Amino acid sequence: EPEVTQTPSHQVTQMGQEVILRCVPISNHLYFYWYRQILGQKVEFLVSFYNNEISEKSEIFDDQFSVERPDGSNFTLKIRSTKLEDSAMYFCASRDRAATYEQYFGPGTRLTVT
């Protein structure tokens, strides 16, 4: 069964460093999302991406964040200058055509900022 994959599973970085989190969505999907979950808290929407551009973003997704689909298969989330409060689990999700409501989630990348 096709699945969403994410790498790395765990990333440790120092405050102020740039990180790139990678996702490979399911191959025929058209809509892509990033969510995050701070430890013990709810899952929060960050950004959605369709047709090679951001379709919606939350207040969390400020200028420090960017997303890209560089090669038609990968979908990346970049944080330019990490802060301690960026420590969280980051989930990628994808969805196929507009009539389908289900988002399929990857296993997540745990980001720890020290």
Added chain:
Amino acid sequence: GDSVTQMEGPVTLSEEAFLTINCTYTATGYPSLFWYVQYPGEGLQLLLKATKADDKGSNKGFEATYRKETTSFHLEKGSVQVSDSAVYFCALSDSTGFQKLVFGTGTRLLVSP
């Protein structure tokens, strides 16, 4: 904006007990409703969904009915197992736009033998 409210956990049950996890929502328009499950150390898995009023979603013995009049989508299971121990998230996606998911805070279920 849209929001989802879930009952606080943890919910602690003995094996074979009846489970109810309450979920209510606030939304404009006609959202789709979901229950996701997160097992320890894993990502989110879709458990069940309902896309319109009075729809019943079901999977693995779990059920939830989309109740528009009470804006609720309570999760139920007649007989829980130890393997059901996980965190359960209620979520909605709006019927317009790009259908981002709005999650509740999650309810941890602990089932003991």
